[in-house]
Amino acid sequence: MIEFPQTCERCGVQGVLSTGERQWHGSYAQGEHMGFWEHFRCPTCGYSYDADGAPLYDALRLAIIAKEGEWVLEIAGTPSISLLKALREIRQLSLPELQALRARLPGVITRGTQTEIRYEAELLKNFGATDSLAIRHIGN
DSSP: EEEEEEEOOOTTOEEEEEEEEEOOOOOOTTTEEEEEEEEETTTTTOOOOOOOOOOOOOHHHHHHHHHHEEEEEESSSOOOOOHHHHHHHTTTTHHHHHHHHTOSSSSSEEEHHHHHHHHHHHHHHHHHSSSSSEEEEEEE
């Protein structure tokens, strides 16, 4: 969770906006996705709001990485056909983009927040990619 100062739109007093990222569960075909949530409650007038499900925005992503560090998803060894198919489907890659990614493997395929990395690893496994996937924290 990350907290930002936020001015209450009702009374103008400064409060705290709490926000973070999460994965909404369900199958990929049913719209499983990553997004962020946020909550604000004014300490003076009690005005509050909650929101969740919107795509993770860059400023929040960078704040999470600054607080929790960056994570990577790595592939060990030669990628299988099932992994390449899964990557193409999940990331909606063209054939040239997939070939460029394949040329960099084995190695890191994704950098991001811990939740993003765990989400992509889960998607790949759900698509039948049984390659050696490694999640690693590389620090702040």
